[in-house]
Amino acid sequence: MRLAELSERSGVPIATIKYYLREGLLAPGRQINARTAEYDEEHLRRLRLVRAMIQVGRVPVATVREVLGHVDDDSLGRAIRLGAAMWALPQVPEPDEDDEYVQAAQQEVNALLDQLGWENAKRLTTISPAYRSLVVAVAAFRRLGYGWGAELLAPYAELMHRTAVLDLDNMETHPSEAERIEFAILGAILNEPVLQSLHRLAQEEETTRRYGFE
Amino acid sequence: MRLAELSERSGVPIATIKYYLREGLLAPGRQINARTAEYDEEHLRRLRLVRAMIQVGRVPVATVREVLGHVDDDSLGRAIRLGAAMWALPQVPEPDEDDEYVQAAQQEVNALLDQLGWENAKRLTTISPAYRSLVVAVAAFRRLGYGWGAELLAPYAELMHRTAVLDLDNMETHPSEAERIEFAILGAILNEPVLQSLHRLAQEEETTRRYGFE
Incomplete structure:
Protein backbone atom coordinates (compact mmCIF):
# COMPACT_ATOMS: atom_id res chain seq x y z
CA MET A 1 0.00 0.00 0.00
CA ALA A 88 12.58 -1.02 28.60
CA LEU A 89 9.07 0.42 29.07
CA PRO A 90 8.88 3.28 31.57
CA GLN A 91 8.91 1.90 35.11
CA VAL A 92 8.41 3.13 38.64
CA PRO A 93 11.43 4.88 40.17
CA GLU A 94 13.85 2.83 42.27
CA PRO A 95 12.61 2.36 45.83
CA ASP A 96 14.75 4.05 48.48
CA GLU A 97 16.53 1.08 50.10
CA ASP A 98 17.23 3.06 53.29
CA ASP A 99 13.55 3.73 53.91
CA GLU A 100 12.13 1.61 56.73
CA TYR A 101 8.81 1.13 54.92
CA VAL A 102 10.61 -0.07 51.81
CA GLN A 103 12.65 -2.52 53.85
CA ALA A 104 9.53 -3.89 55.54
CA ALA A 105 7.77 -4.11 52.18
CA GLN A 106 10.71 -6.03 50.69
CA GLN A 107 10.49 -8.57 53.50
CA GLU A 108 6.75 -8.93 52.94
CA VAL A 109 7.14 -9.39 49.20
CA ASN A 110 9.97 -11.90 49.68
CA ALA A 111 7.81 -13.86 52.12
CA LEU A 112 5.04 -13.78 49.53
CA LEU A 113 7.28 -15.20 46.80
CA ASP A 114 8.35 -17.99 49.17
CA GLN A 115 4.76 -18.77 50.06
CA LEU A 116 3.75 -18.86 46.39
CA GLY A 117 6.74 -20.91 45.35
CA TRP A 118 7.58 -18.40 42.62
CA GLU A 119 11.19 -19.54 42.36
CA ASN A 120 11.85 -17.78 39.06
CA ALA A 121 10.56 -14.44 40.28
CA LYS A 122 12.80 -14.84 43.33
CA ARG A 123 15.84 -15.24 41.10
CA LEU A 124 14.92 -11.98 39.34
CA THR A 125 14.35 -9.75 42.37
CA THR A 126 17.55 -7.75 41.94
CA ILE A 127 16.72 -6.78 38.35
CA SER A 128 12.95 -7.04 37.93
CA PRO A 129 10.93 -3.81 37.55
CA ALA A 130 7.77 -5.72 38.54
CA TYR A 131 9.33 -6.73 41.86
CA ARG A 132 10.44 -3.15 42.41
CA SER A 133 7.02 -1.72 41.67
CA LEU A 134 5.35 -4.22 44.00
CA VAL A 135 7.73 -3.20 46.79
CA VAL A 136 6.95 0.47 46.12
CA ALA A 137 3.18 -0.20 46.19
CA VAL A 138 3.31 -2.26 49.40
CA ALA A 139 5.56 0.37 51.01
CA ALA A 140 3.03 3.08 50.09
CA PHE A 141 0.35 1.12 51.98
CA ARG A 142 2.63 0.77 54.99
CA ARG A 143 3.54 4.44 54.99
CA LEU A 144 -0.18 5.25 55.25
CA GLY A 145 -0.48 2.92 58.20
CA TYR A 146 -1.90 -0.16 56.47
CA GLY A 147 -0.30 -3.59 56.47
CA TRP A 148 -0.64 -5.82 53.43
CA GLY A 149 0.97 -9.05 54.55
CA ALA A 150 1.89 -12.06 52.45
CA GLU A 151 -1.25 -13.96 53.60
CA LEU A 152 -3.52 -11.23 52.25
CA LEU A 153 -1.55 -10.82 49.05
CA ALA A 154 -1.19 -14.51 48.19
CA PRO A 155 -4.74 -15.18 46.92
CA TYR A 156 -4.55 -12.05 44.75
CA ALA A 157 -1.18 -13.18 43.42
CA GLU A 158 -2.67 -16.56 42.49
CA LEU A 159 -5.42 -14.85 40.50
CA MET A 160 -2.89 -12.57 38.82
CA HIS A 161 -0.89 -15.65 37.92
CA ARG A 162 -3.94 -17.12 36.21
CA THR A 163 -4.33 -13.78 34.41
CA ALA A 164 -0.71 -14.03 33.26
CA VAL A 165 -1.32 -17.56 31.99
CA LEU A 166 -4.16 -16.17 29.86
CA ASP A 167 -1.88 -13.37 28.63
CA LEU A 168 0.77 -15.82 27.49
CA ASP A 169 -1.74 -18.25 25.99
CA ASN A 170 -3.14 -15.36 23.95
CA MET A 171 0.35 -14.22 23.03
CA GLU A 172 1.24 -17.67 21.74
CA THR A 173 -1.60 -17.60 19.22
CA HIS A 174 0.42 -15.08 17.20
CA PRO A 175 2.46 -16.64 14.41
CA SER A 176 5.82 -14.87 14.50
CA GLU A 177 8.15 -14.12 17.39
CA ALA A 178 8.10 -10.38 16.62
CA GLU A 179 4.29 -10.37 16.65
CA ARG A 180 4.22 -12.21 19.96
CA ILE A 181 6.51 -9.64 21.55
CA GLU A 182 4.55 -6.77 20.02
CA PHE A 183 1.40 -8.27 21.53
CA ALA A 184 3.03 -8.42 24.95
CA ILE A 185 4.09 -4.77 24.77
CA LEU A 186 0.65 -3.75 23.63
CA GLY A 187 -0.83 -5.65 26.55
CA ALA A 188 1.42 -3.90 29.02
CA ILE A 189 0.25 -0.56 27.67
CA LEU A 190 -3.42 -1.09 26.86
CA ASN A 191 -4.68 -3.94 29.03
CA GLU A 192 -4.32 -2.19 32.35
CA PRO A 193 -7.40 0.06 31.98
CA VAL A 194 -9.42 -2.89 30.65
CA LEU A 195 -8.51 -5.10 33.60
CA GLN A 196 -9.12 -2.30 36.07
CA SER A 197 -12.55 -1.58 34.59
CA LEU A 198 -13.46 -5.27 34.56
CA HIS A 199 -12.41 -5.46 38.20
CA ARG A 200 -14.65 -2.56 39.19
CA LEU A 201 -17.53 -3.88 37.14
CA ALA A 202 -17.11 -7.25 38.85
CA GLN A 203 -17.14 -5.47 42.22
CA GLU A 204 -20.47 -3.88 41.33
CA GLU A 205 -21.89 -7.21 40.17
CA GLU A 206 -20.71 -9.01 43.30
CA THR A 207 -21.79 -6.20 45.66
CA THR A 208 -25.32 -6.18 44.28
CA ARG A 209 -25.45 -9.99 44.31
CA ARG A 210 -24.62 -9.96 48.00
CA TYR A 211 -26.53 -6.92 49.18
CA GLY A 212 -29.12 -6.21 46.50
CA PHE A 213 -29.68 -2.80 44.98
CA GLU A 214 -30.51 -0.87 48.14
CA MET B 1 -5.02 10.97 72.32
CA ALA B 88 -18.16 9.73 43.95
CA LEU B 89 -14.45 9.00 43.41
CA PRO B 90 -12.96 10.65 40.31
CA GLN B 91 -13.93 8.70 37.20
CA VAL B 92 -13.12 8.61 33.52
CA PRO B 93 -14.90 11.22 31.42
CA GLU B 94 -18.16 10.28 29.71
CA PRO B 95 -17.61 8.39 26.45
CA ASP B 96 -18.74 10.24 23.34
CA GLU B 97 -21.88 8.33 22.35
CA ASP B 98 -21.69 9.55 18.75
CA ASP B 99 -18.24 8.05 18.26
CA GLU B 100 -18.33 4.89 16.12
CA TYR B 101 -15.63 3.22 18.23
CA VAL B 102 -17.56 3.92 21.41
CA GLN B 103 -20.71 2.46 19.88
CA ALA B 104 -18.87 -0.69 18.79
CA ALA B 105 -17.25 -0.96 22.22
CA GLN B 106 -20.65 -0.66 23.91
CA GLN B 107 -21.96 -3.54 21.83
CA GLU B 108 -18.91 -5.63 22.72
CA VAL B 109 -19.24 -4.89 26.42
CA ASN B 110 -22.98 -5.61 26.35
CA ALA B 111 -22.31 -8.93 24.61
CA LEU B 112 -19.73 -9.68 27.29
CA LEU B 113 -22.20 -9.03 30.11
CA ASP B 114 -24.70 -11.33 28.42
CA GLN B 115 -22.12 -14.04 28.00
CA LEU B 116 -21.04 -13.74 31.63
CA GLY B 117 -24.57 -13.64 32.94
CA TRP B 118 -23.81 -10.50 34.91
CA GLU B 119 -27.47 -9.51 35.19
CA ASN B 120 -26.88 -6.93 37.90
CA ALA B 121 -24.13 -5.15 36.02
CA LYS B 122 -26.46 -5.06 33.01
CA ARG B 123 -29.12 -3.29 35.05
CA LEU B 124 -26.53 -0.65 36.03
CA THR B 125 -25.09 0.16 32.60
CA THR B 126 -26.75 3.55 32.32
CA ILE B 127 -25.31 4.79 35.61
CA SER B 128 -22.19 2.74 36.34
CA PRO B 129 -18.78 4.45 36.07
CA ALA B 130 -17.14 1.00 35.80
CA TYR B 131 -19.22 0.16 32.73
CA ARG B 132 -18.37 3.55 31.25
CA SER B 133 -14.64 3.14 31.85
CA LEU B 134 -14.69 -0.34 30.32
CA VAL B 135 -16.38 1.05 27.22
CA VAL B 136 -13.77 3.82 27.03
CA ALA B 137 -10.91 1.31 27.39
CA VAL B 138 -12.30 -1.08 24.77
CA ALA B 139 -12.97 1.85 22.43
CA ALA B 140 -9.34 2.98 22.83
CA PHE B 141 -8.22 -0.47 21.67
CA ARG B 142 -10.54 -0.31 18.67
CA ARG B 143 -9.41 3.19 17.74
CA LEU B 144 -5.84 1.88 17.55
CA GLY B 145 -6.99 -0.92 15.28
CA TYR B 146 -7.25 -3.76 17.78
CA GLY B 147 -10.39 -5.77 18.48
CA TRP B 148 -11.03 -7.03 21.99
CA GLY B 149 -14.16 -9.13 21.57
CA ALA B 150 -16.35 -10.62 24.26
CA GLU B 151 -14.74 -14.08 23.81
CA LEU B 152 -11.30 -12.68 24.63
CA LEU B 153 -12.56 -10.55 27.50
CA ALA B 154 -14.71 -13.18 29.18
CA PRO B 155 -11.94 -15.25 30.83
CA TYR B 156 -10.34 -12.06 32.15
CA ALA B 157 -13.70 -10.93 33.48
CA GLU B 158 -14.13 -14.27 35.31
CA LEU B 159 -10.75 -13.79 37.01
CA MET B 160 -11.61 -10.21 37.91
CA HIS B 161 -14.85 -11.49 39.39
CA ARG B 162 -12.89 -13.85 41.60
CA THR B 163 -10.71 -10.89 42.56
CA ALA B 164 -13.85 -8.93 43.49
CA VAL B 165 -15.07 -11.86 45.61
CA LEU B 166 -11.78 -11.67 47.54
CA ASP B 167 -12.19 -7.88 47.89
CA LEU B 168 -15.65 -8.26 49.40
CA ASP B 169 -14.65 -11.19 51.62
CA ASN B 170 -11.82 -9.05 52.99
CA MET B 171 -14.15 -6.10 53.37
CA GLU B 172 -16.60 -8.16 55.38
CA THR B 173 -13.98 -8.96 58.01
CA HIS B 174 -14.25 -5.36 59.21
CA PRO B 175 -16.61 -4.91 62.15
CA SER B 176 -18.58 -1.74 61.41
CA GLU B 177 -20.38 -0.63 58.27
CA ALA B 178 -18.35 2.61 58.12
CA GLU B 179 -15.10 0.65 58.35
CA ARG B 180 -16.21 -1.68 55.59
CA ILE B 181 -16.95 1.21 53.27
CA GLU B 182 -13.68 2.94 54.20
CA PHE B 183 -11.88 -0.29 53.33
CA ALA B 184 -13.58 -0.40 49.93
CA ILE B 185 -12.58 3.19 49.15
CA LEU B 186 -9.04 2.54 50.25
CA GLY B 187 -8.94 -0.50 47.99
CA ALA B 188 -10.15 1.50 45.01
CA ILE B 189 -7.33 3.97 45.60
CA LEU B 190 -4.42 1.84 46.78
CA ASN B 191 -4.96 -1.68 45.43
CA GLU B 192 -4.58 -0.86 41.78
CA PRO B 193 -0.77 -0.52 41.82
CA VAL B 194 -0.47 -3.66 43.95
CA LEU B 195 -2.60 -5.72 41.57
CA GLN B 196 -0.81 -4.34 38.54
CA SER B 197 2.60 -5.16 40.03
CA LEU B 198 1.46 -8.66 41.01
CA HIS B 199 0.22 -9.15 37.46
CA ARG B 200 3.57 -8.16 35.95
CA LEU B 201 5.49 -10.25 38.45
CA ALA B 202 3.27 -13.21 37.57
CA GLN B 203 3.98 -12.59 33.88
CA GLU B 204 7.70 -12.78 34.59
CA GLU B 205 7.28 -15.96 36.61
CA GLU B 206 5.12 -17.59 33.93
CA THR B 207 7.35 -16.41 31.04
CA THR B 208 10.48 -17.88 32.60
CA ARG B 209 8.61 -21.09 33.51
CA ARG B 210 7.65 -21.51 29.86
CA TYR B 211 10.77 -20.29 28.10
CA GLY B 212 13.55 -20.43 30.69
CA PHE B 213 15.90 -17.54 31.39
CA GLU B 214 17.40 -17.13 27.91
Missing part, protein backbone atom coordinates in the same frame (compact mmCIF):
# COMPACT_ATOMS: atom_id res chain seq x y z
CA ARG A 2 1.04 3.63 -0.45
CA LEU A 3 1.62 6.12 2.35
CA ALA A 4 -1.90 7.55 1.98
CA GLU A 5 -3.50 4.15 2.48
CA LEU A 6 -1.21 3.36 5.40
CA SER A 7 -2.37 6.61 6.97
CA GLU A 8 -6.02 5.89 6.30
CA ARG A 9 -5.93 2.32 7.59
CA SER A 10 -3.97 3.24 10.72
CA GLY A 11 -5.71 6.53 11.42
CA VAL A 12 -2.25 8.09 11.82
CA PRO A 13 -1.74 11.38 9.88
CA ILE A 14 0.82 11.27 7.04
CA ALA A 15 3.00 13.91 8.71
CA THR A 16 3.17 11.76 11.85
CA ILE A 17 4.09 8.66 9.85
CA LYS A 18 6.89 10.63 8.18
CA TYR A 19 8.10 11.71 11.59
CA TYR A 20 8.13 8.10 12.80
CA LEU A 21 10.06 7.11 9.66
CA ARG A 22 12.65 9.85 10.25
CA GLU A 23 12.99 8.80 13.89
CA GLY A 24 13.55 5.19 12.88
CA LEU A 25 10.42 3.92 14.66
CA LEU A 26 9.10 2.51 11.39
CA ALA A 27 11.19 0.72 8.75
CA PRO A 28 11.32 2.50 5.36
CA GLY A 29 8.89 1.23 2.73
CA ARG A 30 10.06 -0.57 -0.40
CA GLN A 31 11.04 2.24 -2.77
CA ILE A 32 9.22 1.73 -6.09
CA ASN A 33 10.41 5.00 -7.63
CA ALA A 34 12.11 8.17 -6.49
CA ARG A 35 8.98 9.61 -4.93
CA THR A 36 6.91 6.58 -3.95
CA ALA A 37 7.37 3.79 -1.43
CA GLU A 38 5.24 0.73 -0.83
CA TYR A 39 4.23 -0.41 2.66
CA ASP A 40 2.87 -3.76 3.83
CA GLU A 41 0.84 -5.27 6.67
CA GLU A 42 3.94 -5.43 8.83
CA HIS A 43 4.33 -1.66 8.58
CA LEU A 44 0.69 -1.21 9.53
CA ARG A 45 1.07 -3.49 12.55
CA ARG A 46 4.24 -1.75 13.70
CA LEU A 47 2.69 1.67 13.15
CA ARG A 48 -0.27 0.78 15.38
CA LEU A 49 2.08 -0.43 18.09
CA VAL A 50 4.18 2.76 17.92
CA ARG A 51 1.03 4.84 18.12
CA ALA A 52 -0.24 2.88 21.11
CA MET A 53 3.07 3.32 22.92
CA ILE A 54 3.34 7.04 22.21
CA GLN A 55 -0.32 8.11 22.39
CA VAL A 56 -1.73 5.86 25.07
CA GLY A 57 1.39 4.77 26.94
CA ARG A 58 3.05 8.20 26.71
CA VAL A 59 6.32 6.35 26.10
CA PRO A 60 9.13 8.74 25.03
CA VAL A 61 10.34 8.35 21.43
CA ALA A 62 13.85 7.26 22.49
CA THR A 63 12.32 4.52 24.65
CA VAL A 64 10.05 3.36 21.82
CA ARG A 65 13.16 3.02 19.66
CA GLU A 66 14.91 1.00 22.36
CA VAL A 67 11.89 -1.29 22.91
CA LEU A 68 11.54 -1.94 19.17
CA GLY A 69 15.26 -2.67 18.96
CA HIS A 70 14.70 -5.54 21.40
CA VAL A 71 11.60 -6.74 19.53
CA ASP A 72 13.63 -7.00 16.32
CA ASP A 73 16.77 -8.51 17.82
CA ASP A 74 16.38 -12.15 16.88
CA SER A 75 19.85 -12.99 18.17
CA LEU A 76 18.28 -13.17 21.67
CA GLY A 77 16.34 -16.05 23.22
CA ARG A 78 12.61 -15.61 23.65
CA ALA A 79 12.53 -14.86 27.39
CA ILE A 80 15.40 -12.36 27.20
CA ARG A 81 13.95 -10.67 24.15
CA LEU A 82 10.53 -10.41 25.72
CA GLY A 83 12.00 -9.28 29.03
CA ALA A 84 14.26 -6.70 27.40
CA ALA A 85 11.35 -5.21 25.48
CA MET A 86 9.02 -5.13 28.49
CA TRP A 87 11.63 -3.86 30.91
CA ARG B 2 -4.00 14.60 71.80
CA LEU B 3 -3.40 16.27 68.45
CA ALA B 4 0.37 15.75 68.72
CA GLU B 5 -0.05 12.00 69.16
CA LEU B 6 -2.62 11.82 66.36
CA SER B 7 -0.05 13.53 64.14
CA GLU B 8 2.74 11.20 65.20
CA ARG B 9 0.74 8.01 64.81
CA SER B 10 -0.67 9.00 61.42
CA GLY B 11 2.48 10.65 60.09
CA VAL B 12 0.29 13.63 59.08
CA PRO B 13 1.69 17.05 60.12
CA ILE B 14 -0.37 18.97 62.72
CA ALA B 15 -0.98 21.87 60.33
CA THR B 16 -2.44 19.43 57.78
CA ILE B 17 -4.70 17.83 60.39
CA LYS B 18 -5.96 21.30 61.35
CA TYR B 19 -6.66 21.98 57.71
CA TYR B 20 -8.64 18.73 57.39
CA LEU B 21 -10.59 19.68 60.53
CA ARG B 22 -11.41 23.11 59.12
CA GLU B 23 -12.48 21.56 55.82
CA GLY B 24 -14.76 19.11 57.63
CA LEU B 25 -12.87 16.02 56.44
CA LEU B 26 -12.24 14.97 60.02
CA ALA B 27 -14.77 15.19 62.88
CA PRO B 28 -13.74 17.53 65.70
CA GLY B 29 -12.16 15.90 68.73
CA ARG B 30 -13.89 15.78 72.11
CA GLN B 31 -13.13 19.17 73.69
CA ILE B 32 -11.61 18.61 77.14
CA ASN B 33 -10.86 22.26 77.78
CA ALA B 34 -10.78 25.50 75.79
CA ARG B 35 -7.45 24.71 74.14
CA THR B 36 -7.30 20.89 74.07
CA ALA B 37 -9.27 18.23 72.27
CA GLU B 38 -9.08 14.48 72.56
CA TYR B 39 -9.04 12.16 69.53
CA ASP B 40 -9.67 8.43 69.30
CA GLU B 41 -8.88 5.46 67.04
CA GLU B 42 -11.75 6.38 64.77
CA HIS B 43 -10.13 9.76 64.09
CA LEU B 44 -6.85 8.03 63.32
CA ARG B 45 -8.54 5.63 60.90
CA ARG B 46 -10.42 8.40 59.16
CA LEU B 47 -7.30 10.56 58.98
CA ARG B 48 -5.38 7.78 57.23
CA LEU B 49 -8.18 7.34 54.73
CA VAL B 50 -8.34 11.08 53.99
CA ARG B 51 -4.58 11.14 53.53
CA ALA B 52 -4.69 8.14 51.18
CA MET B 53 -7.41 9.77 49.10
CA ILE B 54 -5.68 13.14 48.88
CA GLN B 55 -2.02 12.10 48.69
CA VAL B 56 -2.14 8.89 46.74
CA GLY B 57 -5.50 9.15 44.95
CA ARG B 58 -5.14 12.88 44.25
CA VAL B 59 -8.83 13.18 45.05
CA PRO B 60 -9.94 16.85 45.32
CA VAL B 61 -10.95 18.01 48.80
CA ALA B 62 -14.57 18.66 47.79
CA THR B 63 -14.82 15.10 46.47
CA VAL B 64 -13.29 13.67 49.64
CA ARG B 65 -15.98 15.51 51.60
CA GLU B 66 -18.69 14.08 49.34
CA VAL B 67 -17.34 10.53 49.57
CA LEU B 68 -17.12 10.71 53.37
CA GLY B 69 -20.67 12.06 53.48
CA HIS B 70 -21.83 8.82 51.85
CA VAL B 71 -19.68 6.70 54.16
CA ASP B 72 -21.33 8.30 57.18
CA ASP B 73 -24.89 8.31 55.88
CA ASP B 74 -26.38 5.34 57.69
CA SER B 75 -29.85 6.12 56.38
CA LEU B 76 -28.82 4.33 53.16
CA GLY B 77 -28.74 0.59 52.48
CA ARG B 78 -25.36 -1.07 52.22
CA ALA B 79 -25.14 -1.39 48.43
CA ILE B 80 -26.29 2.17 47.81
CA ARG B 81 -23.99 3.57 50.48
CA LEU B 82 -21.03 1.64 49.13
CA GLY B 83 -21.92 2.52 45.54
CA ALA B 84 -22.42 6.19 46.33
CA ALA B 85 -19.05 6.39 48.07
CA MET B 86 -17.22 4.55 45.29
CA TRP B 87 -18.96 6.33 42.46
